[in-house]
Amino acid sequence: MADWWPHGTTLEPTEDLVNVLPGILNSLGEPVKKLSPPVPYQVTIQEALAKALQDWQANPEFENNSLVVLGRPVEDLGPIIKASLHEGLPDCDVHFFLGGYQRPSDPLTVREHLKHELDPGAQAPSAMAPPVTQTELDNQVPTVMVVSSLEQCFLRCIQGWEGIEHLQTLSTQDTSRFWVFGCNYWAWAFLERVCQVSAYWENVVELPHLSGTELEDWLMPLLKTELKTQSAGPLVQIAAASDGYWNSLANTSDGIATTAAQVWLKSLKMRATALTDEGTVADGAALLELLPDDKPTLPSLMPLEAMDRYLLHSLLIHREMTRSHLAISLGEAECSIRSRLQVLRREGVVHQRGRQFSVQPGHYPRLYSELGNNNFLIGKS
Known part of the structure; x- marks a missing residue:
């Protein structure tokens, strides 16, 4: 894939720094993908879920039996929600559905796909299940149903959101189970327009914007480790940055973890002395140190038609x-x-x-x- 970042970012140190070689930069993306979701994301979800579950269990006939986690469209909510629930629900029977699900070629068949995937033995919509009683909830382990990507459960086209309407019916008619949904803000705005999702799923929690300190804490494992990026290349170590750098990164990326990760990677520089005249890493280099630019910037955007x-x-x-x-x-x-x-x-x-x-x-x-x-x-x- 072509380099999507503008060149020409410069530093003003006492020694010359240059852009990191594309091969090294690309391989650094893999350890970033393996990082655990930021702790503030997980804590936000865990706290909201604990309260929603407590309210539902205390009054199941009247309290909403669902929680929607909202994030930005460039964030994969599946791993974030799964990591949050892994430690946050020790006393619940948690079921994850549609992991990696991709809507079928014919978007109008999504509803039938969801029926089969989620509850093949479910009652017909007309046969509404009786409300669960407080005694029943007290005597059983709570069942939590997780669908982490509502975006894949519909398509923006005529009748393309019948899958969402099925989920609305399924979750609100059966109050014996609690539901957790993941959705991005843009999809949520669209679904609110066409099928009033918030009337069914009232409990909503939004992923927070991360501060500079929180971004540093999240990326810290990569700052403490010598990273192996290429089978025949040197180890890479990333130098620490100032508080000002991390605050600038948070402001530039709007505190979005995935955006910040890309901006951070593209802000890294290497010493010109580590390269040969042909632009390759000098022979015998065992450890390559990368240094962050003091002013991380977003990529320039092409003129759009x-x-x-x-x-x-x-x-x-x-x-x-x-x-x-x-x-x-x-x-x-x-x-x-x-x-x-x-x-x-x-x-x-x-x-x-x-x-x-x-x-x-x-x-x-x-x-x-x-x-x-x-x-x-x-x-x-």
Whole structure:
């Protein structure tokens, strides 16, 4: 994939620093992906869930039996929710559903897919289950049902959100179980517009924006370790940064972990003396030290055409999509969007993983402003 970050970021130390070689930089992305979700994310979910469960168990006939976790479209809520619930629900029977689920080729069959995946023996919607009693709840271990990506349970097209309506019915009619849903702000705003999701799922918790200190704590394991990035290359050690750097990183990335991780990686520099005249790491270098730029910056955003904005808006609502689903959501022929999708991918605005396309997290803050200023329905930043 083409380098999606603008070149020319400079430092003013007493020695020359240069951009990190692409191969080393790309391999550093793997240990970032393996980091545990930031602790503030997990604590926020655990505290909200503990209260929601307590309220529901104390008054099951009247309290809402669900909690929705909202985050930004460039954050994968599945691992965040799973890590939070792994330690946060020791006395519950937790069931995770639809992990890695991708909607079927025909989006109008999502409802039937969800019925089969979630509760193949469920009663018909017309046969409403009797409300669970307090005595029943007191005598059984609470069952928690987790669906961490509502974005994959619908498609923005005519009748494309029947899967969400099924989940609304399923979760509200059976008060014997508690439900946890994950959703991004943009999808939530869309679903609120078309099927009033908040009328069914009232309890909502939002992932916090991370401070500079919290970002430093999250990335600290990578600052304390000598990282092996290439089979035949040197070990890499990343130098510590000042408090001012971390505060700047938090402001630049809007405190979004995935965005901050990309900005942080692209701010790293290496000493020019570590390179040969041919631009490779000098022979015999056993340890390569990387130093963060004092002023981390977002990637520049290419000028967007009207079609680009519609493409990106749909991608941000659904977090990731195939090209065919993207075309259906826009009401366009697949061949008509192919060229613009290729341009966005080449410019590094869009990332492709297999058949799935998504927006690069580093571009999210600028896209949030760009689409908001052009009157698109957006969620929170």
